[in-house]
Amino acid sequence: MAxxxxxKNEMPAQDxxxxxxxxQEVALGYTEAMALDEATRCLNCKHSPCIxxxxxxxxxxxxxMKTAQGEFEEAYQIIAKDSSLPAxxxxxxxxxxxxxxxxxxxxxxxxxGIGRLxxxxxxxxxxxxxxxxxxxxxxxxxxxxxxxxxAGLTCAGDLAKKGYDVTIFEALHTPGGVLVYGIPEFRxxxxxxxxxxxxxxxxxxxxxxxxxxxxxxxxxxxxxxQGFEAVFIGSGAGLPTFMHIPGENLKGVYSAxxxxxxxxxxxxxxxxxxxxxxxSSKVAVxxxxxxxxxAARCAKRLGxxxxxxxxxxxxxxxxxxxxxxxxxxxxxxxxxLLNNPVRILGDEQLCVTGIECLEMKLGExxxxxxxxxxxxxxSEWTIPLDTVIMAIGTSPNPLIKSTTKGLETQKWGGxxxxxxxxxxxxxxxxxxxxxxxGAATVILAMGAGKCAAKAIDEELNAAK
Amino acid sequence: xxxILKKMNLNPTVTLMEIDAPPIAAKGEPGQFVMLRVNENGxxxxxxIADFDRQKGSITIIxxxxxxxxxxxxxxxxxxxxxxxxxxxxxxxxxxxLKKVAVxxxxxxxxxAYPIAKKLHAQGTVVHSIVGFKTKxxxxxxxxxxxxSDRMVMVTxxxxxxxxxxxxxxxxxxxxxxxxYDEVIAIGPVxxxxxxxxxxxxxDIKTVVSMNSIMIDGxxxxxxxxLTVGGETKFACVDGPDFDxxxxxxxxxxxxxxxxxxxxxxxxxxxxxxxxxxxx
Numbered sequence: 106m107a108x109x110x111x112x113k114n115e116m117p118a119q120d121x122x123x124x125x126x127x128x129q130e131v132a133l134g135y136t137e138a139m140a141l142d143e144a145t146r147c148l149n150c151k152h153s154p155c156i157x158x159x160x161x162x163x164x165x166x167x168x169x170m171k172t173a174q175g176e177f178e179e180a181y182q183i184i185a186k187d188s189s190l191p192a193x194x195x196x197x198x199x200x201x202x203x204x205x206x207x208x209x210x211x212x213x214x215x216x217x218g219i220g221r222l223x224x225x226x227x228x229x230x231x232x233x234x235x236x237x238x239x240x241x242x243x244x245x246x247x248x249x250x251x252x253x254x255x256a257g258l259t260c261a262g263d264l265a266k267k268g269y270d271v272t273i274f275e276a277l278h279t280p281g282g283v284l285v286y287g288i289p290e291f292r293x294x295x296x297x298x299x300x301x302x303x304x305x306x307x308x309x310x311x312x313x314x315x316x317x318x319x320x321x322x323x324x325x326x327x328x329x330x331q332g333f334e335a336v337f338i339g340s341g342a343g344l345p346t347f348m349h350i351p352g353e354n355l356k357g358v359y360s361a362x363x364x365x366x367x368x369x370x371x372x373x374x375x376x377x378x379x380x381x382x383x384x385s386s387k388v389a390v391x392x393x394x395x396x397x398x399x400a401a402r403c404a405k406r407l408g409x410x411x412x413x414x415x416x417x418x419x420x421x422x423x424x425x426x427x428x429x430x431x432x433x434x435x436x437x438x439x440x441x442l443l444n445n446p447v448r449i450l451g452d453e454q455l456c457v458t459g460i461e462c463l464e465m466k467l468g469e470x471x472x473x474x475x476x477x478x479x480x481x482x483x484s485e486w487t488i489p490l491d492t493v494i495m496a497i498g499t500s501p502n503p504l505i506k507s508t509t510k511g512l513e514t515q516k517w518g519g520x521x522x523x524x525x526x527x528x529x530x531x532x533x534x535x536x537x538x539x540x541x542x543g544a545a546t547v548i549l550a551m552g553a554g555k556c557a558a559k560a561i562d563e564e565l566n567a568a569k
Numbered sequence: 570x571x572x573i574l575k576k577m578n579l580n581p582t583v584t585l586m587e588i589d590a591p592p593i594a595a596k597g598e599p600g601q602f603v604m605l606r607v608n609e610n611g612x613x614x615x616x617x618i619a620d621f622d623r624q625k626g627s628i629t630i631i632x633x634x635x636x637x638x639x640x641x642x643x644x645x646x647x648x649x650x651x652x653x654x655x656x657x658x659x660x661x662x663x664x665x666x667l668k669k670v671a672v673x674x675x676x677x678x679x680x681x682a683y684p685i686a687k688k689l690h691a692q693g694t695v696v697h698s699i700v701g702f703k704t705k706x707x708x709x710x711x712x713x714x715x716x717x718s719d720r721m722v723m724v725t726x727x728x729x730x731x732x733x734x735x736x737x738x739x740x741x742x743x744x745x746x747x748x749x750y751d752e753v754i755a756i757g758p759v760x761x762x763x764x765x766x767x768x769x770x771x772x773d774i775k776t777v778v779s780m781n782s783i784m785i786d787g788x789x790x791x792x793x794x795x796l797t798v799g800g801e802t803k804f805a806c807v808d809g810p811d812f813d814x815x816x817x818x819x820x821x822x823x824x825x826x827x828x829x830x831x832x833x834x835x836x837x838x839x840x841x842x843x844x845x846x847x848x849x
């Protein structure tokens with residue numbers, strides 16, 4: 106008989122007033138007892154809507170059944186068939202809008218805590234499995250992967266398992282892409298990302314850091330001169346967007362990319378690192394997505410007394426995960442919803458002194474289906490501040506496009522690629538993840554990397 | 570990787586390093602830069618490529634010791650390696666089709682101006698170099714500039730070497746004497762580039778400056794290096810570092826450059842103390 110509790114087992118977490126002063130992980134993970142109990146809430150429905158709700162179609166009921174029986178490694182192996190990064194996705198996937206959204210238990214009460222169970226199973230695997238993955242026999246064929254974020258890591262891992270000689274090219278000095286420079290330590294510990302990367306190395310994948318494709322070497326050189334038979338572009342969406350309002354170049358205005366890179370990649374929060382970051386006391390983060398929440402929560406942890414989220418729509422439209430919004434609120438982030446910045450104010454030294462906002466109200470739905478924010482005339486007001494962080498989105502870096510002839514892209518910069526193979530307008534060149542879709546989720550990027558690996562394998566096999 | 574092949578102190582605060590970096594040496598062009606980290610917890614800093622040897626697979630960087638990172642870099646010895654080095658980044662300087670150019674270098678900026686002068690000279694452009702330093706002890710690359718210049722003017726602020734005065738004085742003198750240049754390329758402190766640009770504006774001579782903004786990734790990802798050029802926001806790392814000097818908002822760039830001054834000063838002191846302790 107299933108456990109008919111209407112509520113999920115709660116996720117143990119650090120106390121909000123303790124955690125908003127440290128960078129350790131917020132959510133502490135289920136205990137074995139919690140996982141066993143939560144797993145019995147799954148009804149193992151015949152039509153399993155959760156599987157279709159998962160972008161990579163993990164056999165969710167099967168892994169939860171194994172979990173309920175205490176067969177955690179077996180559960181892990183079921184997830185691993187479809188996902189290369191379970192410990193990462195168990196933490197950062199928006200389950201509430203995917204698998205858990207369609208969970209039958211969610212009709213009356215809360216859905217099964219699928220994400221929390223995935224995390225438990227993945228962490229248990231990492232803790233207990235000591236043997237290293239076996240390096241498959243090489244088939245001697247070289248494939249290049251550009252970018253070491255979720256798309257690239259997945260594509261590289263899948264190809265390496267099939268025996269390909271895979272080289273990942275990473276522009277920064279540490280592999281991991283957005284998992285390392287973007288998502289903060291308190292949401293995704295870097296040691297977990299490192300473990301996934303270590304697995305790839307065990308599988309024989311070569312990772313070349315400090316290689317900017319399009320500058321250090323071009324895609325065509327990889328194909329024509331360096332002997333790679335195919336290239337997968339998973340270079341992400343790394344270009345920051347600004348609002349183009351007055352005052353954006355004042356000192357104290359950051360893109361979320363810059364702020365998060367200083368904090369996460371360069372570890373500016375640690376006293377033993379050399380990268381500077383502003384000691385802020387009043388911070389506004391403009392935007393309502395996960396990146397905005399991450400930036401706001403980082404600012405709080407760095408000692409800011411007041412941290413605001415300024416978002417032009419209402420709470421309902423916030424693109425961030427509900428859990429992240431909740432966590433941010435608990436940590437004391439102040440939400441100024443239905444407000445849009447019109448200019449940033451500064452002093453004679455060009456330092457930020459405040460931000461002027463215009464109140465908004467919601468009008469008719471726009472193209473995205475969300476109600477369009479409309480300014481309220483004469484509602485200008487000012488928040489005194491010393492720091493502004495722009496977290497209003499990113500787009501793909503044009504560097505690869507501009508240095509790869511014949512590679513077609515959308516007007517906004519996304520590489521045009523077939524779904525699901527990732528084939529681009531150029532032979533032997535595949536692409537996937539944010540470089541194709543614009544900023545999206547880890548799991549979608551991972552799914553794209555998987556599909557492209559399959560397509561690359563098929564192409565190269567056919568050409569044998 | 571990134572081994573220091575040669576190290577030389579050009580003056581008490583400026584050091585030259587030749588570094589083993591075959592992929593960068595193969596592609597690098599004057600005007601481009603590298604990002605480097607000296608050690609594991611170090612920051613990423615941009616430095617312009619001062620020279621490269623494609624055959625040997627090495628690049629040369631010339632840096633002034635101004636903060637913690639350059640201090641730490643200066644403590645690296647021949648045979649040791651840098652933690653990270655990536656490049657070549659940025660857009661190469663445009664030199665095609667130039668017949669006669671005045672290359673203006675100020676202080677350590679001369680190290681960035683030199684490879685451009687060298688390339689211009691190699692393609693047959695008439696090069697007039699004006700290089701300026703605070704005082705005689707700080708003069709660098711004099712012979713190098715002489716070798717690639719049809720005419721060279723050395724100035725020092727205090728008159729202890731060459732002519733007394735600023736590079737703008739020397740440039741004005743040449744312009745007033747009737748020299749006609751297709752372009753002026755000015756590289757040095759922001760304040761120097763500002764005044765060179767103001768001067769050449771009066772003479773209506775196209776002027777290119779190289780902006781050394783604060784950067785983190787150097788690939789267009791963070792936007793930290795943004796500056797205003799002709800009313801538009803540009804990123805020095807991917808749109809530059811070369812820009813039209815008549816359009817750059819130098820005052821804003823100078824202010825942005827001071828963003829972390831206090832932090833940098835403290836870090837520099839900390840690092841210096843650390844090295845002093847090691848010596849003891």
